[in-house]
Amino acid sequence: MEYKEFCLQLIELVGGKENIQSVTNCMTRLRFKLNDRSIAKTDEIKELADVIDVVSNDVAYQVIIGTQVQDIRPEMNKILGLSGESKQTDSGEKEKFITMALRILSEAMGPILIPIMAAGLLAGILSLVSLTGLVSAESSTYLILDSIRQAVFFFLPVLIAISFARRLEVNEYLTVTIALTLMSDAINGAKGLDFLGLKLPETTYSNSFFPIILSIIFMKYVGKALEKVMPKALQYFFNPVLILIITLPVTLILFGPLGTYIGDGLNFVFEFIGNTFGSWSVVMLYAALQPFLITIGAGNFIIPIFMNSYATLGYDPVFTAAWIISDIAVCGAVVGYFFRSKDQKQKQLFGTTAFSAFMGVTEPAVYGVFVKYRRPYIAVMIGGGLGGLFAGLMKVVGYAPVGLFGLASFIGKDNYSNFYMMLIAVIIGFVGAGIAAFILGIPNDEEVEAKQAAPVEMDAEAVTKLLIKAPVKGKNVALSNVNDKAFSSSALGKGLGIEPEEDTIHAPVDGEVVSLFPTNHAIGIKTDYGVEILIHIGINTVELDGKYFETFVKQGDKVSVGDAILKADMAGIRGEGYDPVVITVITNTADYLDVLPSHDTSLSSEEDCLTVVV
Incomplete structure (x- = not known):
């Protein structure tokens, strides 16, 4: 009963019972398979007291909670009426075999x-x-x-x-x-x-x-x-x-x-890698890169590999040592930030996430610190990589899949040398990451934002950001100041508003018109890269039933950036007592690292208003 209210809130925010195909959990997160992810209110879910973060990828819609997920899951099952592991429904969408x-x-x-x-x-x-x-x-x-x-x-x-x-x-x-x-x-x-x-x-x-x-x-x-x-x-x-x-x-x-x-x-694969490149290379790489895999929700791919090693060999020559070193390196990086920071609020964040990482739960540190500041990823690559390199060169093996507190299991059958080498590797990972994080320093909020929005090279092979043009000329309005809770809360996605100074609405991207409301007051465009953009003209203007609105496109049409797609008589809308603010949001915000609005006070249809960080 302790988590009943939380479960009810979470079910409502992911779109209700009817939107849930299945729900499972791992050690720290609930994994939802949803019929329609676009209606899940990701930003509101992130604000729930027990939620650390949300990761949406091809595998699942994952709500990261922490180790108390083991207590939350049974209550979730009870509310959903589940007796087993999942609730399956026909969503009409065929899942790819590999993803499934x-x-x-x-x-x-x-x-x-x-x-x-x-x-x-x-x-x-x-x-x-x-x-x-x-x-x-x-x-x-x-x-x-x-x-x-x-x-x-x-x-x-x-x-x-x-x-x-x-x-x-x-x-x-x-x-x-x-x-x-x-x-x-x-x-x-x-x-x-x-x-x-x-x-x-x-x-x-x-x-x-x-x-x-x-x-x-x-x-x-x-x-x-x-x-x-x-x-x-x-x-x-x-x-x-x-x-x-x-x-x-x-x-x-x-x-x-x-x-x-x-x-x-x-x-054989790992034996071949060990004989060709050295098994130390795999241990080093995984210890260095595990936080990246956690960030994208792909940390579990190693489970069948190391479990196969235990079943067939009786020990794991790679991953057990690597993940422990990486976990303690995450702890070390956040501890380095703890000693570097002068801000008490930051110190509290770094202290609590460091303790959690020390206990073997690194998600709070990864999502609460690493994703924001970025530099700790480099610190773990340095500390975890050095610790993994040492463990690999010393041929450390794990005799049981444990965390830091099971370090004594590395003794195995009186293999004390294996234990001592693992202990040294853990110390190297912790100290190396801590020193690296302390030296790299903590970027301030302006630096964090500038780093996220910095211009980057783009080509057909690697796209790191996508730019969205302003659909109309006018004054920039922060989304939080828009007088519509559905938009201002970012429940429909991140974006911004524009107080229009002209009547014509232009396509902000190259893409396809995927939705057009019968009243012509809102239009949805999807780009080739999958960015879903909603342009909504005015607050409660659906009540005008199409009056003052004219469309130049229809659903299914291809549009190019700058094309005239809609026209709205802004003066007429104002005369009827409605706010004509033009709202532009990325409805699938959760699929991307971030969506950054422009800070220019005024915008034209030739200027970028949003940056989607891929």
Whole structure:
């Protein structure tokens, strides 16, 4: 009940229950798949007390909250009436296969990390306890507690079966039955097996990651096929057993070997990189660049890779060390800013985000500090890169996917050198990033704005900003001063208003007319780069029912910048008692880094009024 009001507000701001296709969560964020993202009020969501930021990309509409998301998600499910992982509806939009696969993989992997991280942290605690001599590694107490860690990694296919079954809407109990069958003594690692005379390859399913995923995907399609051919009266009795006896042999014959090849292929790739360039290069690059991946919501892509390493190799040679070093480098960068800043409000921001990063949750620092000031990205590239380089050269490996507080797990089986090298790498990352951030300094607000709006080179390969011309000549009006809450709150997107000094409205960009209100008082234009621009003439002028408005284009027309698209009798509108302010907003603001309005007091249709930072 503690988060009920927050959940109700959030559901309303993303467009209501009917706009939500699915909702899942990872460690720090709610991931929505929305039918129509354009109606989500991103700026208002960002203002909610528990929200750190919002990231909208091809994978999901992500509301970043923090670790309390684990408590918020059940309340969200209850309000939405969800019993499983998602609520699916037909949005009429076909999702790209790669996007769908990444989204499902990311959403299904999130819940599995909870027991894995718990097992990793437990391994670190046991290593410390054993190191101090309080409990012998040969004692029953140690063995009982260590059995938790062993069980999590041995029965990983079962955890995967549960999570993917919920995400793909397959019967959980049938998927777990398949997973347990694969891990039974009769099949797991058994030699000399055959099925109907067909020889089966020897496969250790407890140490494989992909066979069970492929098996669950296949099971979903088998279930759908049986529902079409089996009479409804018989489905309850026969479908489960048919699903099992069809899925198991196909898994043993096809998915077991295929999944093993995929896992071995990933290991080969990293072994090849290590032998060719040195594995240190991957550790260094990921430790340096992880904040960028978090910023764009792509941090989860490594999950199947490092989980495959743990399942097949028993350790992770790359990513566990890299992400811990990167996390502590983020902490170091914000600490550097804390000591550099003289402003108490800034110090409070830097102090709280540094503590959060130290605890392993870096999103508050990345979205609250890095995105605004930019220079901390460079600090982490320096500190995290140096720490990652050292860890890579020293061939540090992770024995459990843990954070900073599970550092003792790097001892593994009495591998103290591995632990000491990791400790040094962490110190290098923290100190290096802290010193770099302190030296780079904190840009003031004017410098931040100037940096965002600075002119840049543009070509067909890389577009970093898009310029929007003023649609009409007139006086610049800040959007917050427009007398319409829907616009002034930026709920419809960032932009500005213009007090018009002429009647003709010009196309501010090259693009296509995607919407034209019947009353001709508002028009929507979309550019080839996907920027969606709404030009709205006047406040409440829809009540004029088209009086004083004339259009020169129709929906679907292509327009070029400067073309006359509408005409409005501004004097007549004023005479009727309406404010004729011409409002221009970017309705898909959330898809871009920022939208910056011009600060010129007056504008002409030949001047830029908005800069969309890509």
